Every structure is written in C-alpha cells, then in structure tokens.
Amino acid sequence: MTDRHHLLVYGGTFAAVGDRGDISGVRGAGAPDGLFVRDARHLSRWQLTVDGAVPEVLAPVADGDAARCVLVPRGGRTEPPSCTLFREQAVGDGSFVESLRVVSNRPVPLTVRLALTVDADFTDQFELRSDHRTYAKTGAVRARQILDDGVEFSYRRGEWRSVTTVTADPAPDGVEETGTGARRLAWTLELEPHSSAELTLRVMARPHGEKRALRVPSSPAALTRQLLAQEGEFVEGVAFPTGWPELAAACARGLADLAALQVPATGPDGEELRVPAAGAPWFLTLLGRDALLTSLFALPYRPAPAAATLLALAAAQATETGPEAVSQPGKIVHEVRHGELAHFHQVPYGRYYGSVDATPLFLVLLGAYVEQTGDAVLARRLEPHARAAIGWMLDHGGLTSRGYLVYRADQGGLANQNWKDSPGAICSADGTRASGPVMAAGAQGYAYDALRRTAFVARTAWQDETYAALLEQAAADLRDRFQRDFWMRERSFPALALDGEGRQVDALASDAGHLLWSGLLDKEYGEMVGRRLLEPDFFSGWGVRTLAAGQSAYHPLSYHRGSVWPHDNALITLGLARYGLHDEARTVAHGLVDAATATGHRLPEVLAGYGRDTHAEPVPYPHACVRESRSAAAPLALLTAVGGA
Numbered sequence: 001m002t003d004r005h006h007l008l009v010y011g012g013t014f015a016a017v018g019d020r021g022d023i024s025g026v027r028g029a030g031a032p033d034g035l036f037v038r039d040a041r042h043l044s045r046w047q048l049t050v051d052g053a054v055p056e057v058l059a060p061v062a063d064g065d066a067a068r069c070v071l072v073p074r075g076g077r078t079e080p081p082s083c084t085l086f087r088e089q090a091v092g093d094g095s096f097v098e099s100l101r102v103v104s105n106r107p108v109p110l111t112v113r114l115a116l117t118v119d120a121d122f123t124d125q126f127e128l129r130s131d132h133r134t135y136a137k138t139g140a141v142r143a144r145q146i147l148d149d150g151v152e153f154s155y156r157r158g159e160w161r162s163v164t165t166v167t168a169d170p171a172p173d174g175v176e177e178t179g180t181g182a183r184r185l186a187w188t189l190e191l192e193p194h195s196s197a198e199l200t201l202r203v204m205a206r207p208h209g210e211k212r213a214l215r216v217p218s219s220p221a222a223l224t225r226q227l228l229a230q231e232g233e234f235v236e237g238v239a240f241p242t243g244w245p246e247l248a249a250a251c252a253r254g255l256a257d258l259a260a261l262q263v264p265a266t267g268p269d270g271e272e273l274r275v276p277a278a279g280a281p282w283f284l285t286l287l288g289r290d291a292l293l294t295s296l297f298a299l300p301y302r303p304a305p306a307a308a309t310l311l312a313l314a315a316a317q318a319t320e321t322g323p324e325a326v327s328q329p330g331k332i333v334h335e336v337r338h339g340e341l342a343h344f345h346q347v348p349y350g351r352y353y354g355s356v357d358a359t360p361l362f363l364v365l366l367g368a369y370v371e372q373t374g375d376a377v378l379a380r381r382l383e384p385h386a387r388a389a390i391g392w393m394l395d396h397g398g399l400t401s402r403g404y405l406v407y408r409a410d411q412g413g414l415a416n417q418n419w420k421d422s423p424g425a426i427c428s429a430d431g432t433r434a435s436g437p438v439m440a441a442g443a444q445g446y447a448y449d450a451l452r453r454t455a456f457v458a459r460t461a462w463q464d465e466t467y468a469a470l471l472e473q474a475a476a477d478l479r480d481r482f483q484r485d486f487w488m489r490e491r492s493f494p495a496l497a498l499d500g501e502g503r504q505v506d507a508l509a510s511d512a513g514h515l516l517w518s519g520l521l522d523k524e525y526g527e528m529v530g531r532r533l534l535e536p537d538f539f540s541g542w543g544v545r546t547l548a549a550g551q552s553a554y555h556p557l558s559y560h561r562g563s564v565w566p567h568d569n570a571l572i573t574l575g576l577a578r579y580g581l582h583d584e585a586r587t588v589a590h591g592l593v594d595a596a597t598a599t600g601h602r603l604p605e606v607l608a609g610y611g612r613d614t615h616a617e618p619v620p621y622p623h624a625c626v627r628e629s630r631s632a633a634a635p636l637a638l639l640t641a642v643g644g645a
Contacts, residue, residue: 005033006061007280007626008091010227012263013037013205014280015096019060021069021087022047025119032128032281035096035203039285039339041128042164042205043096045119045182048087050112055085063600065260066090066224082106083191090220090227094210096203097220104191112189116201119182120153120164124339125282126347135346144183146175151183160340163206168199209338231256238301241644246597247589250635253601257632258298258305265312265336268385273308279605279628286336288313288358289419290630292365293567297633299365299372300640306369307378313362314385316351318392324348326410326417330392332358334417354414356407357443359389359397360450364518367453370461379461386454390471393447399474403481404439404498405447418443419568420511420546425560426497429507431553436500442511444482445518451475452519479520492528494521508548510538510568516575523579530581533572534588541612542595543569544588549609556609556619563621566592566603567630570637577641586645589638596635603631 005016015035017023023034025044035043048055048071055071062068067089072081086101104110122142127135140157150167172185189197202216217223234255240248262274265286277283278290291313295306316336318327325348326334334355342350366386370379393399398406407417415423418440426434455471458464486494488504494512495504512529515521521529533539537548543564547554554562569592576585595618596603605628608619625631 004060006063006067008065008067008089009260009280009284009627010091010223011093011260011274012277012284013091013094013096014284015043015067015089015091016281017046017061017067017089019069020048020055020057020071021061021067021089021098025121032125035091035205036125036281036284037094037205038207038210039125039337039342040162040207041123041125042120042162042207043118043203044121044123045117047117048085048100049115049117050083050085052113052115058084065227066220080105082110083112088220090223092217092223092226094205094207094214095216095223096205097217097223098201099220100199100201101196102189102191102198103196104194107193109193110191112191114187114189114199116185117178117182118151118166118185119180120155121181122153122155122162122164122340124341126339126341126349129282135341137340142181144181146183150185151175157340157344160208160343162208162340165204165206166201167204168201170199207338208340208343227260230259230262234259234302241639243644244593246601247593247635247639247644249601250593250596250603251639253596254603254632254635255298255302257602257627258294258302258629261627261629261632262305265308266315267308267311268315268381271311273312275308275312276305276629276633278630279625281625283625283628285338286312286316286333288332288334289355289361290628292358292361293571294629294633296361296365296368297567297570297630297637297640299368301636303369303373306365307375310362310366310369310378310382313358314382317385317388318351318353322353324412325350325352325354326413327351327353328392328396330359330388330390331396332362332389334358334414348410348413352413354407354410354417356397356405356417356440357419357446359392360405360443360446362386363389363450363454364446367450367457370457371453376461379457383462386457390451390454393450394474397447398437398439399447399478402437402439403478403485405443406437406439408437416440418511420509420560422559426505427507427553427561428505429551429553431561434497434499434505438500438505439498440511441482441486441494441496441509442514444478444486445515445520448475448478448482448520449518451478479522482520483522483525487525493532494525494529507551507553508532508538510544510546510565510572513544513568513572513575516579517571518575519578526575526579527581530576530579530584533576534584536611539588539591540564540609542591542607542618544572545609549611554609557621558609559606559621559623562609564595564607564609565605565631566595566607566634567628570630570634570641573641574637582642582645586642589642589645592634592638602627603634604628605631 023046059070149171278287459468605625
C-alpha cells in the first residue's frame, strides 16, 4: 500500500500523517510530513511499533476532520492478530492529540509492548520545498529533556526559541535514546483476556513569539467537537439551493473548510482577528490576494471575514520603500510569514509585497463590503489606508506614468506578481516569456473596478464628491486605453499582458474572464470574450483552462499554462453573469460543481487541464493544495452568479 498524506487542519496548525497515522519526517517527498505551526515543523517523527515491528494497516486513515485508522501486529493467515489497535488523531490550536486503544483478541492474558518514536526538528517550511536551496543556521542548538510523563524538545538560534512538549497518559515506562536525536516512548501493557487499554498522547507546540496561554484539549473527540462547532457557525443561516443539491453540498463543504482555515492576525490597533489563510499545506498563512478573493466570494453570505481581512491588511500596509520586500507606500502585502528563515531575513516573505493586484483588490473588497453592509464606520476608519492604496496605484503602481499597473520581476522573490505568479506563466502563445516590466491584463481590470468602487465609498461614506469624480474619470480613461492597447483585433480577444516595450503578449488565457468580472470591457467585446471562453479549446468540461489548448505554451499539467483553477472559474462565472451570458455562466458552474461532486464536494486548488471528453473523472493536479480558501469559497461565488439553476 502506498502511504499517502492526510491533512488535519485547525487554524494556523496542520498535521500531515500517513495511512497508519505515522509521521516519517522524510524530506524531498513533495509534500510536508509532520506537525506544523507558524511555518515550522514541531513534530518530525511520530512512529508507532507493536512488539518491535511496524503494524499492518487494517483500515487506513480516511480524509476527515480527525484521522482514524485500525492497525494490527504483523502476522499470517494461520495465526490471527493477538490484538487490534484503534488510533485516532486530531489537531488544535498549536496542539496535536492522539488516543490509542489496544484491544486484546485472545482468551488468555496478553503482553503488548508499544513504542512511539518521536522527534521535533523545527525545520522551516521553506527548507522542505523542492527548490534545491540550503540555508545556513549558524549557532542553532537543539535539546531534549526527559519529563516524568514524556519528553520536551527545544530549539534556539540567537533570540529565536521554539519548544515542543510531548506527554502521555499513562506515562511511558521509559524514554529511550535512539542514536538519531529522536526519543522512544515505551509501554508494556498487561491485558486480561479480551480486555483493552487506552493511551492518550498530547503534543503542545510553542513557536517563537507565541504569547497566548494555550491548552492541549483532552482528546481527539474534544478537538473534533470544537472544529464541528466552528463549522456549524459558518454554515448556519446560509440558504443553500434546494433545487441543486450538489451545489448545496459544495457550498456547505466549502464553508466548513473556511472555518478550519481561519488563522490569527492583528488589526491596525492591535486587535486580534481571524482571517482566511490561503491554503494547506504550504500556505497556511495570510496571503493578501487569496484572503481578498475568498472574502469577496463569501461576502454575500458571511461578511465577517471581509471586515477582518480588510483590517489585517490595513495593519500590514506598506508605509515606506523597501527593495528586498518590494514594498512601497500604500502597497498591500502579498504574503506574511512567521518562520525562522523569514525572521532572520533568509527569505523575503516575513512581510512581502510582491503583488501587483493585492492593492486594487483591497479597494474592490472595501467597496463591495460597504455596498453590501452599509458599514460606514469601517469605511471611515479605513479611509487613510484606502487613499494610500489609490496613491500607490497612481504613483508607484504605474497608472500615471505608464497608464497601467506594472510589475518587474523580483530576483529574490517572484518573477510574476499577478495571480499567475509561477515563472513563465505570462507568455506568448508560443511559450516565449514576457520581457521587461509587465502589464498584466487582469490587474488592469482590478484597477478599474478599484477606482470605481472607491469613488462610491468616497461619495457615500467620506462625503468627498470631488475625489469621487476624479477616480471615476481615471477609471474611464483606463478603460479607453485598455481597449485600444490590449485588444487583439485579428483574434477578437484581449492580450494576456503587455511587455516592457508595450507589445502584446498574445497567449489566449483565462485572465480575459477576470475582465468580465471587473467590467473593464464594453458590451460587444465582453460578449465575444465570454462566448470564446466556452469553446472546446478553453472549456475542459470541468472548467475554463488557464490557457487555451492548441497553443505551443499549453500543457495540461502546467500550474498556470493549461490547468483549471476553481477560483479563476468562479471569477469567470461571475463575469459571464455580469455581461448577461447566463447560459454560459451555468455551463461553467455545472462543470465546477460536477468536479466537486467527484471529489467529495471539495474543490482543490487546481485541476489538470484534461478534457471531460477523454476522461470521465477530473484529473488531479499533482501538487495542489488540498484545502484552499479561494477554492472553498468558489461554490459561494457560483451560487451568487447563477443561483440554484
């Protein structure tokens, strides 16, 4: 049996365990393995043996809020297993809990020797990615301390301190050295005929900078109840479509995932907030673009994440120019990291501003939130932040000097700084990468919408008619320029981008659907684009591909050059509905809902671009986030766009 990884997520904590509930700590496997809190691995080994051998899997871990499996000692057909082990695990806020019940299958007394090998290597997530980089950690020291009921692992490097404490009830009979730095907790259980014994193991992770008084819950069942209660709060009161049960199920599953993906953040006045993380496993943190789009999708049904996201991003808004972090006054943060490498500036992502579109999306969400809720108090509180964001778009962003929002490749960070941020994602139809400063089409749509929505806020909440009129004129001018410079007449489609020389980057890409969502195209152009996105080279049957098939740049397993992204398709569906293309909107929505239905009603971050006509099930993308906030919220956007149709 191939050992898969199963993710358990609770706020800013996640665990990846194998089919038998173990953590091997193997590096370079493509997916993280362990217990992670604030970008650091606080458990790198968690391996159970029975009578000195790895047990066999009778029932592997299944996907869910808790990890449950059934194990037996290794044996043969002629001698049934002497005992059965029922293992259950769950994660909490900085914690991991396991209950292990051992049931004797014998009519005579039985001795069972259990051992659990545990370790905490405190590796930063960036060290576990397959980017072939190494990071010096001068002066780093790891230590272990034996406790009466377990073991404590600690790590320090300069002022950096992290601790993982493992305790057991009942306490182990002994804690043994392994020669590798790990420790082995051992028990000898004396079981009466057909009786059972239970062990509870608790892990508390205290990452650097954690000041809260956290408590490890008593059992996996207690943690599961907490998570189910949070999920219930997110789902409660949302009117799901009765005539389309598959969409209703996808919405319910998405809201439940959003409940689990809420991570701590801080507002402008130091207030504690909970905001949508981007996704697990690699991005269980605040990413500006992701949190903004997630909040926009959820806004008609759950406005609280929008308010929290706006406040958290306002608190992290740049106030000065910093080349390493690509920060400029007024710019909204792209990514916030809390790990060791970010702390010591070995990666630039502590507060990283390499995004051309988070700033306009911040203004889009603010305008949509005020329009949806009428919350003028928040609008006035965020007025300085919104004006600074407008200032960034006009000044550093390039609207005044270049006529468009523009970004330049960041040598230490991201080459592309729009939503398609992988290297080579912004390319011509033949695959040639855009050169020089890039003006991505989708970002211009966001800028147009941001100017118009901020004008609405200025007029209604700030009582500044003059400013509103200036923003509306800037939006109208941008619309005229865009249709002149980006529209490819011979292909009746907008270019993916303009390069540094102002030349059209001519790949046919799904970003054109974002222009429908933002309203940047006039009606004639918008209808042409909407219908073109439903042609077979674009529409796979599960959704619109990021690049139309048939172009040299297309690859069905490329991250941004042929795959299908649920959040991308959610924006497209909203855009199709905006332009009155309701049949097309329903077609895309049904494709996405069918894909969700085939994967347990949960949409992954991204799907492969293979067509439904050649494969009856959606093909997974190999490195997708299993739980991703934008994909979790995408069914809500579909509900907004097409209702229960």
